[in-house]
Amino acid sequence: MGRVAVLKVGSGDFDQGFDVSLQVCRDNALPSPEIPGRLPANTEFEDLYTVWQETFVRLRTQRGTDSDWQIETRPTNYSTSEVDACRYFVRNLETSMINWLQHSQDQGWQKIRERLVKELANKSDEFRVIITAINSELCKLPWHVWDLMESNPDVEIAFSYPNDGESELPETNYNNQVRILAILGDSSGIDTEPDRDAIRQLNDAKPEFLPQPTSRELINCLRRREGWDIFFFAGHSETNGEIARIYINESESLEISHFKNALKEAIRYGLKLAIFNSCDGLGLAQQLADLHIPVIIVMCEPVPDEVAQSFLRQFLTEYAYGQPLYTSVRRARERLEEFQDLPGATWLPVICQNPAKVPPTWQELRHPKRKGQILLSWLWPQTVLLLSVVGWLGLASAILILAKLPQILQVPQHPSQSQVELNTLVGKWKTTWSYETTETKMEILEKKRLDGTIAEYTFSYLNNKNRIIKGKIKGKLYKQGKVLKGTFYDETGGNCYFVLSSNGYKFDGEWSDDTGKKGRWTGERISSAGWQK
DSSP: OOEEEEEEEEEEETTTEEEEEEEEEETTSOOOOOEEEEEOOOTHHHHHHHHHHHHHHHHHHOSSOOOSOOOSSOOSOOOHHHHHHHHHHHHHHHHHHHHHHHOOOOHHHHHHHHHHHHHHHOOSSOEEEEEEESSGGGGGSOGGGSHHHHTOTTOOEEEEOTTOOOOOOOOOOOSSSEEEEEEEOOOTTSOOHHHHHHHHTOTTEEEEEEESOOHHHHHHHHTOTTOOSEEEEESEEEEETTEEEEEOSSSOEEEGGGSHHHHHHHHHTTOOEEEEESSSOHHHHHHHGGGTOSEEEEESSOOOHHHHHHHHHHHHHHHHHTOOHHHHHHHHHHGGGGOTTSTTGGGSEEEEEOTTSOOOOHHHHHSOOOGGGHHHHHHTTTOEEEOOOBGGGHHHHHHHHHTTGGGGOOOOSSTTOOOOOGGGOOSEEEEEETTTTEEEEEEEEEEEEOSSSEEEEEEEEEOTTSOEEEEEEEEEEETTTTEEEEEEEETTSOEEEEEEOOOSSEEEEEEEOTTSOEEEEEEEEEESSOOOO
């Protein structure tokens, strides 16, 4: 079970500054309350980025040809002055970025930093940072130089767009191999063979290569019912305005909108990761966000051939070896510093992440959950609840908080049924918290559905002093009401985040809180009637 911090960069611009907010949550749970803040204006960024970009492109294209596609072997005759100028612009932009993120005097921003420092200090599980930005230019800036990230070598920053969101759990295939659809598109002026070799050498993978396919071949292959885990594209791509396209052969190119239905089918059949090892890919990622692909990896600028090849090779090596996806990207990205004649090459690879999804590990791609297990496994390691301890009441109070969860439980007509009816949870429950074996009574008093997917409950429980404590749960319903994910509050100040399901008569799950405590929690329905003190 991991944690994710979502930094939302909202309204504003580089001249006026940006409104920001931070939310932190555990995977597949509702986020904590937002911490609002503000980042100040910085009028240098756009100019510094533009001059670096122009210099970098000149270095990439100084190869004695006027071809539109110039991404072949690196030249060795770069002028020292041009490389030094590019390095100077990199240094200036990174310094400006560090100062912007570190020295803002806004109190809200300082609270955001303090929360991130606290989360980063907790090494018990994977921690990820996602930046959601309305202004897409923010995604090109070198956020990885942030002082908080520099001191945490396994943490990487990803980006998302406002139209990313929740999607249905996909159908999944069970062939014990990672299925990769590798499109080797128009290769004019570039060499895609190293990409093919890097993929072919993977253990436990079953790649299918489509060299320069027609649009019909690509679309039909995407739609195969056996599904794909990874979609890979190497070749030429570009973004003009709001239109991004990939060049699949010498005469055909496709915009995302041209094959979005095939991509939707592929996602429904299990597609979890898309890698575009091609130029100027942020436009592709922005358009793909509408389709809710869990994770996309792109290059944010025109990328030299050797840089793209090196990144793919290093990323796949780390990822297939068992490193988390974010850590694999960071290590592969940082190793691009070997290209000393291309200052800023380490800025190019970017993760675009759907915040509602958890990035898969290589092992999870190899051993997906079967259809009948999807709901249970999606919940189980995180299932059931992540309860935080109730402040001054200590551990005993935390046990009582656990009692809140049953209210989410469903009561079907027979224990073997799996249909969750969250409006039948009113009743009496006996719960046990394994961190300190203690029984607690709780009563769900009322439930109301705020809209189609949001439910709110009030409840009470007996604390260790035999006092009735009241509280409220507000959560979001998933999977036709079979799952409730939400936040719990009580009048003592206790709160937690949870994910819960059950058969309506019993429940069993794991919990953890923000202090790092963990335990198991079980419950059994005593009756549908209320209880008295």
